Amino acid sequence: MKQLTILSGKGGTGKTSITASFAVLAKNAVVADCDVDAPDLHMLLHPEIIKTQEFIGSNVAIIDETKCIKCGLCREKCVFDAITSNLNVDAIACEGCGVCAVVCPVDAVALTPRISGNAFISKTKYGFMSHAILHPGESNSGKLVTLVRQNAKILSEKENCNLIIIDGSPGIGCPVIASITGVDAALVVTEPTLSGIHDLKRVLELLDHFNVAPFVCINMYDINTDNTNRILSFCKENGTDVVGIIPFSPEVTQAMVNGKTIVEYSPKSVVAEEILSMWKKMCLFLV
Amino acid sequence: MIVSVASGKGGTGKTSVAVNIALSVGNVQFLDCDVEEPNAYLLLHPDLQKTEPVYTLIPFVDKELCSHCGECAKFCQYNAIFVTAEKTLVFPELCHSCGGCAMVCPKKAITGEKHRVGVLKFGSVGDLALVYGELEIGKPMSVPVIKAVKNQIKEGKDVILDSPPGTSCPFVETVRGSDFCILVTEPTPFGLHDLKIAVEVLKKIAVPFGVVVNRAGIGDKKVYDYCRGENIRVLLEIPYQRRIAELYSRGIPFSLEMPEWKEKFQALYGEIRRSVGR
Numbered sequence: 001m002k003q004l005t006i007l008s009g010k011g012g013t014g015k016t017s018i019t020a021s022f023a024v025l026a027k028n029a030v031v032a033d034c035d036v037d038a039p040d041l042h043m044l045l046h047p048e049i050i051k052t053q054e055f056i057g058s059n060v061a062i063i064d065e066t067k068c069i070k071c072g073l074c075r076e077k078c079v080f081d082a083i084t085s086n087l088n089v090d091a092i093a094c095e096g097c098g099v100c101a102v103v104c105p106v107d108a109v110a111l112t113p114r115i116s117g118n119a120f121i122s123k124t125k126y127g128f129m130s131h132a133i134l135h136p137g138e139s140n141s142g143k144l145v146t147l148v149r150q151n152a153k154i155l156s157e158k159e160n161c162n163l164i165i166i167d168g169s170p171g172i173g174c175p176v177i178a179s180i181t182g183v184d185a186a187l188v189v190t191e192p193t194l195s196g197i198h199d200l201k202r203v204l205e206l207l208d209h210f211n212v213a214p215f216v217c218i219n220m221y222d223i224n225t226d227n228t229n230r231i232l233s234f235c236k237e238n239g240t241d242v243v244g245i246i247p248f249s250p251e252v253t254q255a256m257v258n259g260k261t262i263v264e265y266s267p268k269s270v271v272a273e274e275i276l277s278m279w280k281k282m283c284l285f286l287v
Numbered sequence: 288m289i290v291s292v293a294s295g296k297g298g299t300g301k302t303s304v305a306v307n308i309a310l311s312v313g314n315v316q317f318l319d320c321d322v323e324e325p326n327a328y329l330l331l332h333p334d335l336q337k338t339e340p341v342y343t344l345i346p347f348v349d350k351e352l353c354s355h356c357g358e359c360a361k362f363c364q365y366n367a368i369f370v371t372a373e374k375t376l377v378f379p380e381l382c383h384s385c386g387g388c389a390m391v392c393p394k395k396a397i398t399g400e401k402h403r404v405g406v407l408k409f410g411s412v413g414d415l416a417l418v419y420g421e422l423e424i425g426k427p428m429s430v431p432v433i434k435a436v437k438n439q440i441k442e443g444k445d446v447i448l449d450s451p452p453g454t455s456c457p458f459v460e461t462v463r464g465s466d467f468c469i470l471v472t473e474p475t476p477f478g479l480h481d482l483k484i485a486v487e488v489l490k491k492i493a494v495p496f497g498v499v500v501n502r503a504g505i506g507d508k509k510v511y512d513y514c515r516g517e518n519i520r521v522l523l524e525i526p527y528q529r530r531i532a533e534l535y536s537r538g539i540p541f542s543l544e545m546p547e548w549k550e551k552f553q554a555l556y557g558e559i560r561r562s563v564g565r
Contacts, residue, residue, distance in 0.1 A: 008297075009323075011294075011296065011297010011452040012296065012299060013298060016477065036455075037454045038295050038296055038453055038480075038481040038484060040296070040476075040477040040481065043477065077386070077390075079385055092492060095364075095385070096364055097365075097383060098362060098364055098385075099385050099386060102362070102391060111364075134455055136488040137454070137455075137459055137487075137491050137492065139455055139459075141453075141455045141456070169297075169453060170298075170323075170324065170453070171321075171323035171429070171451060171457075172323045172424065173323045173422060173429040173457065175453075178427075191536075193535055193536035193538075194326075194329040194330075194537065195326035198324070198326060198329055199326070202424060205424045206425065209425040223529075223533060224533060224537065227537075250505065253505045256477060257475065257476060
């Protein structure tokens with residue numbers, strides 16, 4: 001079983017549209033939406049939820065007011081500024097470390113598990129899907145990504161699938177790291193803007209750091225062909241394969257508005273054909 | 288006044304809106320809190336004055352004093368310490384710097400050690416002061432770097448914060464304490480979906496907000512229906528124009544080349560100031 005993560009560094013370059021198209025083109029894959037704080041893949045793949053699971057990412061402190069003597073030690077020692085001036089716990093700021101419980105002289109603080117989101121196992125027209133949603137303002141997205149990937153792995157073994165396609169989140173921090181550890185390849189979707197190039201370079205460094213084979217797709221290449229050429233020569237110098245060069249097309253947005261992937265909505269379009277060709281190249285590497 | 292610019296969905300035009308407001312209003316402090324992928328400087332082209340490392344504190348275990356009792360590992364909620372019969376191992380990437388391990392150690396064998404997680408960069412363009420953070424590649428936690436950027440907020444000047452995408456801890460850390468948050472969205476199903484999540488978070492942490500619709504004209508009208516239904520103010524619409532996209536791709540804030548936008552951003556900022564009352 002192989003694993004492919006779609007990333008971008010910069011947000012809004014087209015990760016999810018490409019992941020969803022891959023999910024449609026793949027014959028025997030599980031798809032995992034690892035952008036757990038802004039998951040969008042379900043709007044193109046329309047999963048039917050089979051199983052929902054509560055996600056407990058950490059603990060949260062609770063102060064027993066009947067025991068509390070208002071000494072303020074917990075507030076003084078909390079590095080997360082999670083105890084308010086009237087000695088209540090700010091649940092959003094609390095990282096559940098337990099220092100308050102240790103320093104409390106009267107044992108008034110307890111740690112309780114907090115439910116930070118839900119993980120789902122679903123079925124789509126194209127196969128199985130593992131996804132999740134973090135509750136508003138909750139943290140621990142990296143841990144939830146790990147859970148989504150574990151669920152995808154169990155599904156792929158049970159269903160005899162040979163590939164997991166992972167939709168990552170923007171950035172290079174904990175959820176992104178959790179979505180690339182141990183995968184076979186990552187496809188970085190970039191755009192020919194100065195920010196796109198800057199963010200591409202940082203993601204490629206991250207992939208190198210974690211020993212993941214990188215591939216690049218330049219989306220909306222015709223917005224600035226000088227920058228597209230810059231990306232091409234940068235990738236050539238670094239020996240990174242550019243597997244797709246996709247033009248800007250309003251059809252991608254129209255497909256999204258209609259809740260469809262571009263490969264279904266307009267299969268003969270240049271964009272759809274380029275995605276198909278990119279998919280074939282990725283398959284050659286992954287098989 | 289502190290105004291943050293955020294979005295939920297990435298790539299909706301946060302940085303572009305934040306930079307154009309800052310340049311149109313003038314004399315502000317601009318803090319780029321998207322420390323994973325800081326981009327504002329690519330549009331602002333600042334003169335860089337200095338760079339400062341950002342550290343977190345991680346446990347340093349004195350081998351002479353440690354008895355390998357395992358109390359620190361038992362306490363640590365993040366599995367950042369692992370104790371064997373001969374060794375006490377620290378995993379800096381997992382540590383949240385709460386300091387609890389040092390408190391529970393019966394031998395007083397644990398002190399704090401500096402661990403570099405990123406850098407702060409300081410620059411300026413005219414009367415605009417820029418600070419941005421850069422998370423080191425491979426380091427998972429961006430929040431300490433965001434905190435370091437926000438520690439640079441100077442009293443007396445208006446502050447514009449450029450938030451990272453998403454709606455979890457890095458976003459919350461950035462927008463907390465703002466007088467107002469501008470949510471930049473695009474009129475597409477993805478834009479609307481992620482806008483709704485961001486709105487939920489802002490309501491929870493009680494930060495007032497309004498919406499800027501970028502790339503107006505693409506997609507559909509549902510984002511407007513939503514805002515109307517929820518009584519959310521649409522502060523500004525920026526139409527999808529190839530010219531704007533091309534200018535952005537070259538690192539040029541479009542209000543510099545299309546001066547009619549300068550007034551629109553000034554008006555937007557004036558409206559926010561009136562609503563905040565500062």
